[in-house]
Amino acid sequence: MDKLNRRAWGLAMASVVLLAAASTARAEFPEKPVTLVVPFAAGGPSDKIARDLAEALRKRLNQTVIVENVGGAGGTLGAAKVATATADGYTLLVHHIGFATAPSLYRKLPYKGIDDFEYLGLINEAPSTLIGRTTLSAASFAELRKWIATDSTKVNLAHAGVGSASHLCGLMLQSALKAEMTTVPYKGTGPAMTDLIGGTVDLMCEQATNAVPQIEGGKVKAFAVTSKERMKLPALAAVPTLAESGLTDFSVSVWHGLYAPRNTPVPVLAKLNEALRGALKDPELIKRQEALGISVVTDSRLEPAAHKKFVEGEVARWATVIKAAGAYAD
Structure with a gap:
């Protein structure tokens, strides 16, 4: 084997070893x-x-x-x-x-x-839930919708910041209701929920994950859920979907x-x-x-x-x- 061929063979073998090593490394991930x-x-x-x-x-x-x-x-x-x-x-x-x-x-x-x-x-x-402060006079989504319609700009809709799930759900809700509410952004779900419980803001569209404990504790009112079907959780089993409450095809x-x-x-x-x-x-x-x-x-x-x-x-x-x-x- 001449010098040139030996060099080529050496490079080829080195490539095989490197490929084998890379394959082994990936296999061990x-x-x-x-x-x-x-x-x-x-x-x-x-x-x-x-x-x-x-x-x-x-x-x-x-x-x-x-x-x-x-x-x-x-x-x-x-x-x-x-x-x-x-x-x-x-x-x-x-x-x-x-x-x-x-x-x-x-x-x-x-x-x-x-x-x-x-x-x-x-x-x-x-799914998310549409929840409100306990002092709201509305007892159902139908009553809430009428209240919003009287002057939606006076309704304070909280959310956990631009891009948050509560913000996006709130946008969809306003679009479905054709009502422009006064949105109140917060730096996270925690402070937004605190102000809702305290009555500083009126409504919030929040994930069931966070809303259920507050609903069970009687700290907020639940008006609707955003799922296609009613939820099986005890705290939300009787709460209607927004779709069955009149917002056809609403699902978030x-x-x-x-x-x-x-x-x-x-x-x-x-x-x-x-x-x-x-x-x-x-x-x-x-x-x-x-x-x-x-x-x-x-x-x-x-x-x-x-x-x-x-x-x-x-x-x-x-x-x-x-x-x-x-x-x-x-």
Whole structure:
């Protein structure tokens, strides 16, 4: 073998060794803790969901799964952190419906958009509730609707900040009622709920996850739920849907999905998707989710392609609502 051929053979063998090493590294994923970035403050609905998911994923991946809260700018800061992270599967994003509304809400995003991510599957769906201060004279949604119609601008509708689930649901509600209310933004669900309980504001459209304890405690009134069917939770079983209350086809669910940075290796994505599927069958996770009125996803949207198609549909749906309301954020 001449010198040139020996060199070529040596390079070829080196390439084989490197490819084998890379394949082995991917097969052994994860070799260190995985981080789930939640783009909202600790203690909120998304944070609770992520922590339940982290424990279920830990069992499937045989590795520590950490939850990191990166709040701010309606969830865009946390999303940007994941979009720009190393694409190795160790930094993932747990985001809700705001993932699909950000491209319409924000004129400038700190990342390119939904194409900056790999889709791992939808996690769950949760309806919201329309709740009000206990001192409101209305005892039903029909009475509430009449009260709003007298002068909607005098009705104070609270939400947890631009891009939050309560903000989006509130936009949809105003559009359906053809009523422009005075919206009152807060820096999170906690302070918004505190003021609703205290009677400072009139109404709020909030996830059942947070609303149920306040309803059960008699601290707020429940007027309707945003699901297609009535909820089975004892506190909400008698509460009608907005659709049956006269707002035909009104349905808003707050969903959560799992994402990785764009260009994460395919074998890693496959392992993460497999782990997610297993996690969503975990009896303890299902029990905790159902106790909060949340449905774990079991349909085709667990497939990455179907998950992305679903999000693209949500982007288009909410773009129409946001544009009509002129609800933009800088």
